[in-house]
Amino acid sequence: MKIQFDANLDYQAQAIESVTSVFSGQEICQTNFTVASLQSWEEGSLFYGKEENSLGIGNRLRLLDEDIHANIRKVQLKNGLPPSESFSSKEGIHLTVEMETGTGKTYVYLRTIFEMNRLYGFTKFIIVVPSIAIKEGVQKSLEITATHFKELYENVTFDYFTYDSSKLSDVRNFAASPDIQVMVINIDAFRKSFNDPEQENKANIIHRAHDRMTGAKPIEFIQQTNPIVIIDEPQSVDTTDKSKEAIASLNPMCTLRYSATHVEKHHMLYKLDSVDAYEQKLVKQIEVAGIDVKDGHNKAYIKLLSVNNKKSPITAKIEIDARLKNGGIKRKEVAVTSGADLLDAKYSGGRDVYDGYIIEDIYCEQGNEYISFTSKPDILKLGQAIGEVDPDEYKRLQIRKTIEEHLDKEMRLRPQGIKVLSLFFIDKVANYRWYDEEGNSQKGKFALMFEEEYAKAIRKPKYNQLFEGADLDTAADGVHNGYFAIDKKKDSSGNEMLKESKLGKDGKAASTDADGSAYSLIMKDKEKLLSFSSKLKFIFSHSALKEGWDNPNVFQICTLNETSSAIKKRQEIGRGLRICVNQDGERVHGFEVNTLTVMANESYEQFAEQLQKEIEQEEGIKFGVVEQHLFANIVVPVDEYSHEYLGVDASKKLWEHLQVTGYIDNKGKIQDSLKTALKSGDLNLPEEFKTHTPQIAAVLKKVSGNLNVKNRDDKKQVSLNKAVFLSPEFKELWDRIKYKTTFRVDFDVDALISECAEEIKSNLQVGKARFIYRKAKTEINRGGVHTEQVQETANVYESRSFELPDLITYLQNETNLTRRTIVKIIMESGRLESFKNNPQKFIEQVATIIQHQMNLFVVDGIQYHKIGDDQFYAQELFSENELFGYLQQNMVESQKSVFDHVVYDSDIELKFATAFEQSDDIKLYAKLPDWFKIDTPLGPYNPDWAVLIEVDGKEKLYFVVETKGTLFTDALRPTETAKFTCGKEHFKALGNDVEFAVTNGFDEFSGIYV
Secondary structure, three states: OOOOOOOOOHHHHHHHHHHHHHHOOOOOOEEEEEEEOOOEOOOOOOOEOOOOEEEEEEEOOOOOHHHHHHHHHHHHHHOOOOOOOOOOHHHOOEEEEEEOOOOOHHHHHHHHHHHHHHHHOOOEEEEEEOOHHHHHHHHHHHHHHHHHHHHHOOOOOEEEEEOOOOOHHHHHHHHHOOOEEEEEEEHHHOOOOOOOHHHHHHOOHHHOOOHHHOOOOHHHHHHHOOOEEEEEOHHHOOOOHHHHHHHHOOOOOEEEEEEOOOOOOOOEEEEEOHHHHHHOOOOOEEEEEEOOOOOOOOOOOEEEEEEEOOOOOOEEEEEEEEEOOOOOEEEEEEEEEOOOEOOOHHHHOOOHHHOOOEEEEEEOOOOOOEEEEOOOOOEEEOOOEEOOOOHHHHHHHHHHHHHHHHHHHHHHHHHHOOOOEEEEEOOOHHHOEEEOOOOOEEEOHHHHHHHHHHHHHOOOHHHHHHHOOOOOOOOOOOOEEEEOOOOOOEOOOOOEOOOOOEEOHHHOEEOOOOOOHHHHHHHHOHHHHOOOOOOOOEEEEOOOOOOOOOOOOEEEEEEOOOOOOOOOHHHHHHOOOOOOEOOOOOEOOOOOOOEEEEEEOOOHHHHHHHHHHHHHHHHOOOOOEOOOOOOOOOEEEOOOOOEEEOOHHHHHHHHHHHHHOOOEOOOOEEOHHHHHHHHHOOOOOOHHHHHHHHHHHHHHHHHHOOOOOEEHHHEEEEOEOHHHHOOHHHHHHHHHHOEOEEEEEOOOHHHHHHHHHHHHHHHOOOOOOOOOOHHHHHHHHOOOOOHHHHOOOOOOOOOOOOOOOOHHHHHHHHHOOOHHHHHHHHHHHOOHHHHHHOHHHHHHHHHHHHHHHHHHHHHHOEEEEEOOOOOEOOOOHHHHOOEEEEOOOOEEEOOOEOEOEEEOOOHHHHHHHHHHHHOOOEEEEEEOOOOOOEOOOOOOEOOOEEEEEEEOOOEEEEEEEEEOOOOOOOOOOHHHHHHHHHHHHHHHHHOOOEEEEEEOOHHHHHHHHO
């Protein structure tokens, strides 16, 4: 099984382009230097005792600071990020990309390497990592993407290696090779250096002069290459002065930082935060399964939450079960001081079970916090509780429910070729595995609980199909294992156990005999772990599987800590956020498949609250707060082919209007009046912004929302509405739309050449290289993009000599047109002279113009044909594919739909479903499931609704409807608009009197059929 990679994901392409665009205007060039050869110490060697010098090749940057700054600000404006006010390369070129865990961060920076080489000829790259786990992950990513990148980039030659202080020849080859070179290195391998020669023997080997390198230091080879340094998880790499010094010692041309949680943000270029990733369904949907104890208030429940000695008197915050005025019991937090009697009405409501619980001592020493009572023996440490149910029974129930969730998902996903994995976090390794005096491994209580609960679960009749022909008595063997640093022996069955690799000298992983097959399976061989051929499905971890490790098929995460989880919520869920893959290694998208169930050891509300706090703290997201730059990147059309952005100044003006009208407060926090206006569609905006109301409202709705963490208890399976499903009317509707089609694209090559040449002639704007990119800085400073004002800027620099690249080959690779066609386009445009002024800008713009015209021609020239009467989507698929939704969240009851509830994806779909139910004209309808797809040149397309309309009780009309919040072409992605066109042609080809409509409101839709 090999994991497949999609090279056409828009958000990844945007992240890559955001980095490469910083260097727009840089011509392809390199720098050369002398590299001394390694001296051979082996007698008989060809080079024994000899030294030979060879040519080294390094990156070379020729842009001025103002050009880079302008490019940075242009990228930031486009991506809706606060513009960088200043820039100086004397401080180093530090660029930041923020991507949520699970969205392909490693793939993005690896592909950025190849794009930087393709566009500018850069060849030397160093990836700095903080840990063994991340290093293993990067190495694996390089291995499994090598073929993919070679196919994408015309079999380009590249080498990658992990730095090993004992293999200095790798460092020399890194400096001397003309090919792309990628070095992966742990920060600990070069963090230790000393200026004092007498202490040189204490430094990392990379910083020491070496005889084999004719007295040179390995790092000096690296420094001369002027490498592009990529820091993976910088919050764990370069937050100390020593680490920053180590990074600077590499002499980077620029430093790129990639993480989901940056501590320091230098020139943020692209941001895909957790909310964006979730809303775009780029990660799994999160559901939290909390186990609440109901009616278990027979004992005095007390939990120590915090202590505080910053003010007098010393206080503690505890959680207790208090009596309400209506006689009920509610768990609440109260602040207490020494002498507080929990029997008092103001604390517990006078509950007798708290008699004798008088606070005696509140102790605040960090790491040893506790409270004690005057007449009770209990001592409560921070995070501990008394009066709960038996903790072991609670953990057993967590394990049981996790196993059930796992098996339920297996029932649904195994037929789709998807292997399900579950991950357990524990805080005491001995609870899963321990060793006796002879060194033999023994099962801890969690391992025993798991096997007992697993044995019970698999005997349930509903899981029979998962275990046909299996020996249920031994079914648990091999399905669970753990990853712990203590493992040094073999288990009782003789199986190799796991061992966490220790960090050796110079960041090199210290290999031991105890490193076993399970370590390799979990940490290295991700593809095998994802395969049905591997029995391992349940993974137990202490602390090792945190940052740097994840697996796309982790669907359950269970926290079995004795106290509240010490691992951050974002670290926990990050291990299972990635979109899952099937046995062909292909990503399987959609929340109906990708749901991550978190089995928390706290309430759902507490988990969600803490998760939100972490997102706010780590990502800088201010939920419900409008920032002044928020509207800067709203698209403002200039003409049919170009656009500008609203800009920073206009965004600030709009923000001030929202404040004056009372929509937001002086800190930007959204008020109820704005939510009401957004819901009713009566948003009050200044006249100059009214044409952009749909885009502005969409942005405000996003900020008004919150991270959508759903309660697992509200999850409900949707059932067929048989009255509709079995009706002749629905059969007639389905018979009209069910057939599949194929398409072909015909377009006039001569017409394409003519259109491309004309647009290049009219719209190509290529200045001389001496001032090309300085324009962006000026435009952004003035709060907008206006090319006419660029040429008014001064302080240009003269271009230097450069070689002209192969224009035709470049455009051929970008467009897949023949060389003959490209030559005709260029010659007929009459703009070839501009190519000499600025080759890079010319080929970038010409490639964009040709690709834009090709997209138009593809859609305009598409023709659909019905494949045949035997190629269709069977009506029975509705009953064969299970559908789930969440009450009060994304499902609404239905009488006219094919299901008893409609699961909707947006507010606009909810409005349509409600309108369909209320309209007398709508006989019946169906939310088209995700398996109903229309093939298009731009990928599969899934329309929203199939509708049967009966006008005046007689005439029947059949519609397929696409619902969108806006019909403004500028607000829709070009691929969306093109797919709508394809959908219309598909149903036209069926010839069954089915109309295809794109609409943003039911009133507008009713106007179509009336």
